Amino acid sequence: MGAGIGTDRAIRHSVAECDTLPGVSRLDDLRRVDSALTRISRISNGRVAARHRSERSGVMLSRPAITILSTLRSSGPVRLSLLARLTDLEAPLISREIRELVEGGYVRRNADPTDGRAGIVDMTPKGRRAYQAYRDATDEIIAETLSSWSAADLHALSQLLDRVSEDFARGPERPVRGRRAS
Numbered sequence: 001m002g003a004g005i006g007t008d009r010a011i012r013h014s015v016a017e018c019d020t021l022p023g024v025s026r027l028d029d030l031r032r033v034d035s036a037l038t039r040i041s042r043i044s045n046g047r048v049a050a051r052h053r054s055e056r057s058g059v060m061l062s063r064p065a066i067t068i069l070s071t072l073r074s075s076g077p078v079r080l081s082l083l084a085r086l087t088d089l090e091a092p093l094i095s096r097e098i099r100e101l102v103e104g105g106y107v108r109r110n111a112d113p114t115d116g117r118a119g120i121v122d123m124t125p126k127g128r129r130a131y132q133a134y135r136d137a138t139d140e141i142i143a144e145t146l147s148s149w150s151a152a153d154l155h156a157l158s159q160l161l162d163r164v165s166e167d168f169a170r171g172p173e174r175p176v177r178g179r180r181a182s
Helices: 005-016 026-045 047-057 063-075 080-087 091-104 125-145 151-170
Strands: 107-112 115-123
Touching (some): 047 125, 063 080, 063 091, 091 107
């Protein structure tokens, strides 16, 4: 997420054309946004937060296992190869986690009816209950963390974060090759 030293000149050029507030540098604000997003990601995805969610929910699964259950909840039954792409986890890690989730009764793995060499993974009722307990604990923690925020501030934050997510998913606008940005 962080801007490298080599990109400072390009960033300064692109931010110079944008609206700024008196006494506030757009580049400084962009760096503060980057720093805040990085910090939030580290805190929310870190070991301490995962342990807290696990203890609160009673679901003692690894972070990759929770990611797999969350993805299966959204996607439904999928091939292991697609699950790896959807979770952005490496294939060997997916295989190991799926093996443990199958042994624990959280997911089932069946042969793909269209290609018996490929495996299809789906959540079991136990997996759905575990995911829901973990999700509920996460929701409670977020609610407690932001309990001092007004409804209006929370709504504004959710809208801005949706916008940030969409913009990051789209990526930066790039000039067409051979043309200079105006």
